[in-house]
Each structure stands twice: as C-alpha cells, then as structure tokens.
Amino acid sequence: MExxxxxxxxxxxxxxxxxxxxxxxxxxxNNRSFxxxxxxxxxxxxxxxxxxxxxxxxxxxxxxxxxxxDEIERCCSKKPGFIIPNLTVMEILFRTLLTSGNQPLTLGExxxxxxxxxxxxxxxxxxxxxxxxxxAADDFYGIGPAPDADE
Numbered sequence: 001m002e003x004x005x006x007x008x009x010x011x012x013x014x015x016x017x018x019x020x021x022x023x024x025x026x027x028x029x030n031n032r033s034f035x036x037x038x039x040x041x042x043x044x045x046x047x048x049x050x051x052x053x054x055x056x057x058x059x060x061x062x063x064x065x066x067x068x069x070d071e072i073e074r075c076c077s078k079k080p081g082f083i084i085p086n087l088t089v090m091e092i093l094f095r096t097l098l099t100s101g102n103q104p105l106t107l108g109e110x111x112x113x114x115x116x117x118x119x120x121x122x123x124x125x126x127x128x129x130x131x132x133x134x135x136a137a138d139d140f141y142g143i144g145p146a147p148d149a150d151e
Contacts, residue, residue, distance in 0.1 A: 017106055017107065018146075019105055019145070020097070020104060020105060020106075020110065020135055020143055020144065020145055020146060021097060021102050021103070021104040021105070021144070022034075022069075022097050022098070022102050022141065022142050022143055024102075026142035026144060034068075034142070035064055035065055035068060037141075038065075038069070038072065038098070039068070041076065041098065042072065043075060043076040043079045045075060045076075046071045046076050069098060069101055073098065073099060073100070073101040077095075077098065077099035082099070083095050083099070083117040085118040085119070089114075089130070090134055090138065090140070090141060090143075092114055092118065093134065093135070093141075093143065094141045094143065096110055096113050096114055096117070100113070104146035107132055114126055
C-alpha cells in the first residue's frame with residue numbers, strides 16, 4: 001500500500017509541482033538573442049513575415065519576443081513537422097513550451113505533451129526524471145523553473 005501512496009504522490013507532484021518555462025531574462029543575462037534562436041523554429045509562413053533586423057539589441061523581454069512566441073503558438077505549432085521525433089529531447093522540450101505560448105507547465109504536463117507529439121513508438125526514455133535532469137543541465141535554451149504565482 002505504501003508503494004501506491006508514493007506513486008500517487010509522485011504523479012501529483014508531476015501535475016501540481018514546480019512549473020517550467022523558457023526564461024526570456026536568461027537570454028538577456030547570458031548575452032544571447034531569443035529572437036534569433038526562435039526565428040529558426042518558425043514555419044515558412046511566419047518566417048517570411050519576420051524581420052529579425054527590427055530587433056533592438058539582445059534584450060529578450062521585448063514585445064517582439066512575445067510576438068514570436070504568439071506566432072509560433074498560433075501558426076507554426078499547428079503545422080506538420082514543427083515537432084518531429086528525430087529532434088533531440090531538449091529541442092522537443094523547447095518547442096513544446098513554445099506551443100503552449102510559454103505558459104509554465106509541470107513536468108507531468110510537459111511529458112504528456114511530448115508523448116502526444118512523438119507517440120509511443122519512440123524508443124527514448126522520456127519521463128519526468130529525465131526531463132528534470134535535462135532542464136537542470138540546460139545552458140542553451142534558457143528553460144528553467146517559473147517563478148511561483150505568489151511572487
């Protein structure tokens with residue numbers, strides 16, 4: 001019975017625990033451009049209307065960053081091929097957060113969405129523990145814990 005209680009607790013933690021998002025401030029603090037990174041993830045329809053030259057500096061908290069996320073959520077994420085199984089798990093994780101409009105998600109929510117995209121036939125182990133380790137080691141995508149809503 002104790003094992004069942006632990007399993008329920010772990011499931012609830014995955015559904016209601018720490019939430020993660022793409023931290024746009026991370027890009028600014030690391031002198032990187034979110035807009036350049038995300039531009040390469042846009043579908044042709046969105047990319048053709050996107051002028052990265054209009055960006056001002058490396059600030060990633062600009063309205064253009066938010067507009068890029070909105071465009072990916074609205075358009076690109078709906079296109080076949082936006083998330084495909086042969087991408088790395090980190091790339092799939094990054095794109096999954098973009099498809100949600102960068103709304104913070106729990107590890108359980110992220111895992112469920114990734115499974116929807118890649119299907120059950122993917123041979124990689126993609127679970128909450130793996131996702132948590134990947135996020136902790138991330139130094140490229142700026143994925144990290146979201147601030148608590150109470151802050």
